[in-house]
Amino acid sequence: MKRRNLLASAAMGLLLASGASFAQGMDKVKACFVYVGPIGDGGWTYQHHQGALDVQKTFGDKVEIQYQESVPEGADAERVLTQMALGGCNIIFTTSFGYMDATNAVAAKFPDVKFEHATGFKRDSDNVSTYNARFYEGRAVQGHIAGKMTKSNKIGYIASFPIPEVIMGINSYYLHAKKANPAVELSVVWAFTWFDPAKEADAAKALIDQGVDVIAAHTDSTAPLAEAAKTEGVIGFGQASDMAAYADGPRVSSIIDNWGPYYVKRVGALLDGTYAQADAWEGIAGGEVLIGDITDKVPADVKAEAEALRDSIAAGTYHPFTGPINKQDGSPWLAEGATAPDGDLLGMNFYVEGIVGDIPQ
Amino acid sequence: MDFGGINPVILIATLMASAVPILMAALGEAVVERAGVLNLGVEGMMIIGALGGFIVAVETGSPVLGFVGGAVAGALLSLIFALLTQVFLANQVATGLALTLFGLGVSSLGGQGYNGIKPPSTTQLLPDALADLPVVGPILFGHDWMVYFSILMTAVLWWVLKSTRIGLIIRAVGESHEAAHALGYKVNRIRLMCIAFGGAMAGMGGAYVSLARVPQWVDGITAGAGWIALAIVVFASWKPWRVLIGAYLFGGITVLQLNLQVAGSAIPVEYLSMAPYLITILVLVIMSAGRKANGAPAALGQNFHASR
Numbered sequence: 211m212k213r214r215n216l217l218a219s220a221a222m223g224l225l226l227a228s229g230a231s232f233a234q235g236m237d238k239v240k241a242c243f244v245y246v247g248p249i250g251d252g253g254w255t256y257q258h259h260q261g262a263l264d265v266q267k268t269f270g271d272k273v274e275i276q277y278q279e280s281v282p283e284g285a286d287a288e289r290v291l292t293q294m295a296l297g298g299c300n301i302i303f304t305t306s307f308g309y310m311d312a313t314n315a316v317a318a319k320f321p322d323v324k325f326e327h328a329t330g331f332k333r334d335s336d337n338v339s340t341y342n343a344r345f346y347e348g349r350a351v352q353g354h355i356a357g358k359m360t361k362s363n364k365i366g367y368i369a370s371f372p373i374p375e376v377i378m379g380i381n382s383y384y385l386h387a388k389k390a391n392p393a394v395e396l397s398v399v400w401a402f403t404w405f406d407p408a409k410e411a412d413a414a415k416a417l418i419d420q421g422v423d424v425i426a427a428h429t430d431s432t433a434p435l436a437e438a439a440k441t442e443g444v445i446g447f448g449q450a451s452d453m454a455a456y457a458d459g460p461r462v463s464s465i466i467d468n469w470g471p472y473y474v475k476r477v478g479a480l481l482d483g484t485y486a487q488a489d490a491w492e493g494i495a496g497g498e499v500l501i502g503d504i505t506d507k508v509p510a511d512v513k514a515e516a517e518a519l520r521d522s523i524a525a526g527t528y529h530p531f532t533g534p535i536n537k538q539d540g541s542p543w544l545a546e547g548a549t550a551p552d553g554d555l556l557g558m559n560f561y562v563e564g565i566v567g568d569i570p571q
Numbered sequence: 572m573d574f575g576g577i578n579p580v581i582l583i584a585t586l587m588a589s590a591v592p593i594l595m596a597a598l599g600e601a602v603v604e605r606a607g608v609l610n611l612g613v614e615g616m617m618i619i620g621a622l623g624g625f626i627v628a629v630e631t632g633s634p635v636l637g638f639v640g641g642a643v644a645g646a647l648l649s650l651i652f653a654l655l656t657q658v659f660l661a662n663q664v665a666t667g668l669a670l671t672l673f674g675l676g677v678s679s680l681g682g683q684g685y686n687g688i689k690p691p692s693t694t695q696l697l698p699d700a701l702a703d704l705p706v707v708g709p710i711l712f713g714h715d716w717m718v719y720f721s722i723l724m725t726a727v728l729w730w731v732l733k734s735t736r737i738g739l740i741i742r743a744v745g746e747s748h749e750a751a752h753a754l755g756y757k758v759n760r761i762r763l764m765c766i767a768f769g770g771a772m773a774g775m776g777g778a779y780v781s782l783a784r785v786p787q788w789v790d791g792i793t794a795g796a797g798w799i800a801l802a803i804v805v806f807a808s809w810k811p812w813r814v815l816i817g818a819y820l821f822g823g824i825t826v827l828q829l830n831l832q833v834a835g836s837a838i839p840v841e842y843l844s845m846a847p848y849l850i851t852i853l854v855l856v857i858m859s860a861g862r863k864a865n866g867a868p869a870a871l872g873q874n875f876h877a878s879r
Binding site: 247248250252256279280398401402403405406407408409411412413415416417419420431433436437455566567568570 | 581582592682683780784786789790791792794796825833834835839840
């Protein structure tokens with residue numbers, strides 16, 4: 211009996227101590243990152259890792275960084291997360307949509323550890339926050355360039371998985387390409403992978419073989435650009451990272467995910483005790499989405515239009531999803547002048563009118 | 572000549588190139604397994620070959636030397652496997668799996684600093700005049716030399732395994748190492764050479780991914796091709812020409828399903844995505860069904876020590 215009391219009061223004490231330490235901020239934070247690919251992928255995971263390095267640079271020895279690469283989405287993720295939580299991580303960033311259930315399951319077991327899930331929407335317990343970037347804003351700029359630049363009037367999109375994030379990107383890309391060039395046709399290829407350079411290259415090749423001359427990718431590697439480089443006249447965009455190595459070849463612009471500011475803000479909040487659950491969704495305006503340099507391959511007037519589009523999105527005067535927009539089946543979605551509510555975007559499971567093909571369910 | 576928006580000539584030409592990595596790795600593994608060794612480290616050897624080939628090609632500026640470098644890198648890694656299983660008699664399955672994990676890790680480490688660099692390009696072997704011929708041009712003459720080399724290797728291995736003394740010795744070692752030993756053959760030495768050959772082939776296959784197929788270095792670039800190669804060896808009943816059919820089927824349907832998606836096919840994408848795996852296995856199983864003696868080499872996976 212006595213011992214049980216002792217244990218209980220010890221546990222109580224620990225809880226109180228940790229609760230108090232959160233309120234007052236912390237002296238040292240261990241920030242942990244779970245990556246879906248290798249940090250050398252040159253795209254998605256690379257950019258998250260750059261964000262992690264920014265945190266380290268900003269806070270120096272007040273922060274300890276730990277990360278694990280190429281963690282499969284699913285049961286393995288839960289194991290990795292549990293290990294990190296047990297290993298003294300104070301805040302854990304899970305950087306892929308597929309970690310959603312694992313993040314929430316583990317978070318429920320470790321109420322003192324903060325969890326931050328990228329691109330997700332589930333926040334089952336108080337210690338889970340979600341964060342995302344408005345990539346569709348960047349897709350709008352890409353779409354405009356694509357519509358203006360295509361000579362065959364066929365543009366392509368290498369899609370990864372049929373989740374709202376990707377569908378949003380496809381719709382935004384198509385809408386703005388169509389606006390720039392009414393004759394444009396979009397082909398979507400589902401690769402069902404985030405990272406498989408050979409398959410991404412094959413997908414790009416299939417698009418090129420079918421006459422597509424502008425390729426956007428929603429997968430993580432630079433392989434589609436490398437494939438595009440083999441055929442004269444085909445252009446593409448850097449995805450997630452700038453991919454500037456292809457700037458003298460097919461890459462005419464890029465969408466850059468810039469996670470550093472958000473990571474620094476969140477870890478900083480944990481250090482000074484102002485941390486609170488959040489649902490962050492910043493875009494070009496917040497600096498989370500950057501548009502990479504538009505190269506000289508793009509004519510000056512198109513470049514100016516694209517930059518004006520970017521600036522109007524950043525200033526908040528233009529929303530990429532502004533009505534009238536119909537769904538693929540012709541039913542109305544947004545009325546004239548209406549902009550898409552965030553809820554619609556985050557649950558997006560339909561193509562807009564004009565896109566051919568079905569979304570895999 | 573289009574079927575549903577897909578040009579079969581371009582399709583065939585594309586699949587021949589996209590099947591090369593799997594074909595090379597699977598041919599090498601077929602020889603290794605014929606000698607009675609089960610090396611599950613194909614994926615590891617491929618990725619080491621991809622990195623080794625990439626580094627050599629970038630540093631020397633010669634893609635051909637790059638492929639040689641890939642072969643050497645793959646062979647060196649396979650020698651670790653050979654040392655552990657043939658000298659120290661470690662369990663082959665466990666060692667092979669460890670080799671894959673080791674290869675993936677080492678390549679990730681060694682590849683630091685090689686991201687985003689473009690290797691010298693591997694160009695078409697024959698002059699444009701031939702490659703531009705209608706139909707036969709793209710299929711027969713429009714490839715880089717590795718495509719021809721992989722087909723040549725299929726023919727050579729078929730001939731060596733079937734009709735030469737070396738092939739007979741390799742098969743003897745794989746079927747009954749005791750008997751081969753009694754005849755005076757150095758079982759472990761022969762196996763070691765087969766393992767190194769398999770490593771070199773896997774390394775070249777990997778180098779084809781990083782030098783020609785993708786061409787660049789990124790971590791984890793082979794993305795599981797080694798496992799497909801392993802499966803194809805088994806389903807192809809350890810026969811070189813069937814390995815070629817398996818690799819082409821797999822590569823072909825992978826390319827076809829992507830093309831079908833682009834062409835707006837009515838078949839749901841999920842079915843298209845699983846088609847390469849399903850059809851390859853089905854065809855190879857049907858091919859090997861109903862015939863006798865399609866079994867694995869009798870001594871596959873067993874270590875040998877000349878103490879008895």
